[in-house]
Amino acid sequence: MDTELLRTFLEVGKTRHFGRAAESLYLTQSAVSFRIRQLESQLGSPLFSRQRGNVHLTPAGERLLPYAESILQTWGRARQDVSLSENYMEQISIGASAGIWELSGISDWINASHNTLPEVAFRIESVSRQDIVRALLEKSIDLALLGDPPKVEGFRLKQVASFEFKLIATQPDIKFSELPSIPLTYLDWSTRFSIEHARITELQKTPLLHASSSSVVVNFLSANQGMAYLPEPVVSKHIDSNKLFLVEDAPAMEQSLYLCWNEDNEKSNIISQLSEIPFELRTASDD
Known part of the structure; x- marks a missing residue:
């Protein structure tokens, strides 16, 4: 299979637009459409529903998505290995x-x-x-x-x-008893962390932000009021510079x-x- 067909499929899937995909790939829109038709012909299934102004993946396209990403990643790695x-x-x-x-x-x-x-x-x-x-x-x-x-x-x-997750806030001298009134930001870190987080009754609320990146959470808290459990190796410099503040009586979580x-x-x-x-x-x- 031509990997460029998969690359085109992923770009159309990401942009949900044949024209924008063509711009990203430096192709004409007709070339993008032709590649998608080729791929659909090889697989024997339509990959996109082409309604005016609403291009979206079909169930077959959704199933192909992880395989296309894996194939391109493996192909890129193979090329690097061969050319060592x-x-x-x-x-x-x-x-x-x-x-x-x-x-x-x-x-x-x-x-x-x-x-x-x-x-x-x-x-x-x-x-x-x-x-x-x-x-x-x-x-x-x-x-x-x-x-x-x-x-x-x-x-x-x-x-x-091993390290600790510590509860930090955007205001100093926050007490554990005050947590229910403070907006929550949540870092999606690990299953163990999510279980320990769920055991703290005061934190059981819908987070304003749910993210998998510590830097995204820190940047969000720098611009907004709130609190979050964050790994000490990430957040300690912000605490030391008094940009964020430790909730002193909150339990630390070992990770x-x-x-x-x-x-x-x-x-x-x-x-x-x-x-x-x-x-x-x-x-x-x-x-």
């Missing part, structure tokens, strides 16, 4: 959710990994929590950083860090960070070496 220069023996793909990549100290570990294995090329990818296990099973990533340890046969797991990989991966020797590299998250006071 003689200076590099192997490429390792590391996946994590956007929120985990924001933790202070992650970049230090990647730099240390490069220094320890200079003959390895690294590919860093953002993968949603829901897709991490599938990506490891399909080997579209070699190694994952995650907060929820998956219980999958054949997976190796190593705890590499862990794990490295996870598929034992069946042919790069397991390199992955094992990476798992031995010291991992240390940083807070503002550590800098």
Whole structure:
């Protein structure tokens, strides 16, 4: 299958408009329409409902979507692997959710990994929590950083860090008893975190913002009144600079960070070496 057909399908699916997709792909609208017809012919199913002013995916198109994304990601990785220069023996793909990549100290570990294995090329990818296990099973990533340890046969797991989530607010001297009157912002971090969050009665309300990125939550709180539980390696510098404030009598939530990989991966020797590299998250006071 021509990967350009899939790329065009994803762009039309994202824009819901053949004209805008054509502009993004630097094609004519007729070329975009022709590619979609080709793909539909190969699959034997219509992928888009083409009502005037309302282009949307059919059920068949919705089913194709994750496969198209996976195929293009795998194809891109294959091209990089094949074209590795003689200076590099192997490429390792590391996946994590956007929120985990924001933790202070992650970049230090990647730099240390490069220094320890200079003959390895690294590919860093953002993968949603829901897709991490599938990506490891399909080997579209070699190694994952995650907060929820998956219980999958054949997976190796190593705890590499622990840290706390702390409740912060946009105003100083907030007491725990005042929480029901303060707007809530929620960071979608892990299953364990969501369970612990749900146990706090004072936080059971509809959040003004629900996001998977710590920086998005911090930026939102910087412009609005409210509170949120955030990982200390992300929020400590904002507390130290008095931009956000700790709710002193609120309970802290212990969280862990794990490295996870598929034992069946042919790069397991390199992955094992990476798992031995010291991992240390940083807070503002550590800098």
